[in-house]
Amino acid sequence: MAADSRRVAARYFAALCDKLARDGVDTAQLLRRSGISAEALGRQGATLTATQLQAFVSTSRELVGRTDLGFQTGLLIKLNSHDLLGYAMLSCRNVEQMLQLVSRHFHTMIDMFTVRYRRLGAVGEVVYSPVTSMPAEVLHFCLEAIAVAHHGQVAMLLGPALTGYDLLLTMPRPVHGALYDGLAPARVFFDAPGPAGVTVRMEGAMLDHHLPLDSPAVVQQIEEMLHTVRQRPLPDRDWGAFIRMLLRESRGHRLTLDEIATRIDVSTRTIDRHLLKENLQFRTLAQEVFLERARRLLAEPGATVEEVAHALGFAEAAGFTRAFRKATGVSPAAYRRAPPQRSAGRADMRAEASEAGRRTSR
Numbered sequence: 181m182a183a184d185s186r187r188v189a190a191r192y193f194a195a196l197c198d199k200l201a202r203d204g205v206d207t208a209q210l211l212r213r214s215g216i217s218a219e220a221l222g223r224q225g226a227t228l229t230a231t232q233l234q235a236f237v238s239t240s241r242e243l244v245g246r247t248d249l250g251f252q253t254g255l256l257i258k259l260n261s262h263d264l265l266g267y268a269m270l271s272c273r274n275v276e277q278m279l280q281l282v283s284r285h286f287h288t289m290i291d292m293f294t295v296r297y298r299r300l301g302a303v304g305e306v307v308y309s310p311v312t313s314m315p316a317e318v319l320h321f322c323l324e325a326i327a328v329a330h331h332g333q334v335a336m337l338l339g340p341a342l343t344g345y346d347l348l349l350t351m352p353r354p355v356h357g358a359l360y361d362g363l364a365p366a367r368v369f370f371d372a373p374g375p376a377g378v379t380v381r382m383e384g385a386m387l388d389h390h391l392p393l394d395s396p397a398v399v400q401q402i403e404e405m406l407h408t409v410r411q412r413p414l415p416d417r418d419w420g421a422f423i424r425m426l427l428r429e430s431r432g433h434r435l436t437l438d439e440i441a442t443r444i445d446v447s448t449r450t451i452d453r454h455l456l457k458e459n460l461q462f463r464t465l466a467q468e469v470f471l472e473r474a475r476r477l478l479a480e481p482g483a484t485v486e487e488v489a490h491a492l493g494f495a496e497a498a499g500f501t502r503a504f505r506k507a508t509g510v511s512p513a514a515y516r517r518a519p520p521q522r523s524a525g526r527a528d529m530r531a532e533a534s535e536a537g538r539r540t541s542r
Contacts, residue, residue, distance in 0.1 A: 186312050188233055188290040190216075190226035191263070192325070195256040196240075196249065197221065205244055213239045225263075230292065230312065237321045248356040250321035254328025259336065262289060268402035271395040275337060276387040279306055281399065285406045293322065293377075294444065302384045306330070309377040309443045313421035319376060319429065320351045327378045331363050334386075341389045346381040348372035350429055373433035373493070375426050375443045419454040423462065427469035434493035437462045471507055474500075478516050485512045 193216075197207045211218050214235040220226050228236065240249055259266045265285050272278040279297045283306070286295040292314065296307045308326050310319060327347055335342050344365040353370035360368040372379060427435055441448045455461060470492065477488040489500035504512050 186230040186292050187227040188292060189263075189288075190221050190223075190228050191261060192253060192257055192289075193228060193236060194221050195261065196253050199252065199256060200240070200244065203244075210236070210239055210243055230314070233292075234315060234318050237318050241317070246356075247354055248324075248359060250324030251328050251354075251356065251359055253321070253325040254330075255332060257325065257329035257332065259333050264402050264405060265289065268399050268406075269333070270337075270391075270393050271398040271402075272391055273394040273396070274388050274390055275334060275382070276304060277399075278337070278391070279304065279387070281403070282306075285403075288406060290322070293326070296443070296445065299384075299387070304382050304384065304387045306380040306382075307377055307443065308379075309375060310425070311422075311444055313418060313425045316429070319425070320354070323349050323351050323376075323378050324354070327368075327380075328363070330378070330380055331366050334382075337391055338386055338389055341386060343383065343386060345383065345386065346379075348379040348381075350374060350376045350378075350431060352431070371431045373431065375435060375440055376429035377443070418458075419451065420458045420460045420465065423451070423455065423460075423465050424469055427466055428473065430493070432491060432493055435466070467507065470503070474504055474512070475515070478512055485516075488512065 197210070200210070201207045208218065211221065214232055216228065216232050216236065237249070241247070259269055262269065265282075265288055268281055269278050272281060276297075276299070283295040283297040286293060286308075292310060292312045293308055294311050296309070298305055308323075308330075310322070314322075327349055331347060342365065344367055346369065347363070347366045348369045350372050351370060357370070360366075423440065426440055437448050437451060441451055452462065455465075474488060474492060477483055477491055478485075485501065486497045489497040492500060494500040494503070501512055504510075504515070508515065510518075
């Protein structure tokens with residue numbers, strides 16, 4: 181994971197620990213194995229490092245034996261969970277102002293993500309994006325927590341005015357996916373195309389709905405205080421790992437440099453410059469990850485070339501076949517017939533595919 185300059189507010193995990201303790205989980209062991217002090221977890225303003233977050237997610241899943249802890253964390257996050265920012269959110273005049281506020285100060289909750297809000301005519305779009313590399317298990321935990329918390333907080337503010345809206349997650353549908361039926365009227369979509377993250381699209385009537393605790397003075401006062409806390413985060417120093425993560429997590433879509441730059445609000449030249457410092461190029465990384473994912477997907481039992489092509493963002497299998505053959509010297513079909521222990525070398529792959537072809541013809 182990223183350097184431990186990255187932080188997340190500990191109070192969100194204190195709430196989860198309380199729930200797990202009520203369910204009979206040994207939370208003292210969980211915290212000890214995660215390198216987290218129980219005393220520090222409950223301290224006002226306490227934060228967890230990226231390393232502690234990773235340890236907490238993996239250890240809690242191991243001890244509890246459940247996959248839905250990110251979902252459950254999201255259910256526990258309320259507007260008053262966010263300290264000062266939560267009071268400002270409650271004091272906004274409408275949901276749109278609240279989302280604009282969150283987009284400016286989300287890093288005070290967790291600076292491993294950034295938020296962008298924009299109004300597109302009658303629809304508002306909120307995009308939560310990671311700005312640091314992290315293991316898939318941790319990323320998916322965070323995406324679920326963010327998506328479910330967003331829904332719960334908007335539902336609380338709007339009450340009966342909440343109508344259908346779209347909630348899109350780039351992660352695969354989890355085994356506990358049926359739990360998302362309880363978020364109705366939200367329409368939840370998994371494997372959403374684009375860079376890793378959560379995208380929310382809401383109609384203008386909900387965005388413009390007047391909130392009962394509207395207080396411009398409170399919002400202004402708290403915003404002035406929050407501006408002194410921390411600056412909006414930029415991606416890691418380890419840009420190569422970050423870009424690789426985004427490429428690996430992109431599903432049904434061929435991620436471009438322009439899309440990444442737009443999502444994290446930097447220029448493509450900035451990304452290129454940082455990659456160059458690590459002797460890397462975006463095109464090379466994209467090709468490496470393409471081959472890595474293609475080989476893994478082709479190795480899955482029962483997977484067809486057409487399914488793999490779609491998962492990798494190709495409109496047609498023919499386009500995927502041309503790209504794969506150009507990179508490896510063999511077709512995807514021939515590669516699927518190769519022995520299980522595949523070499524990454526182009527010449528070895530050709531030999532394996534040729535041998536597989538001879539066996540098939542016998």
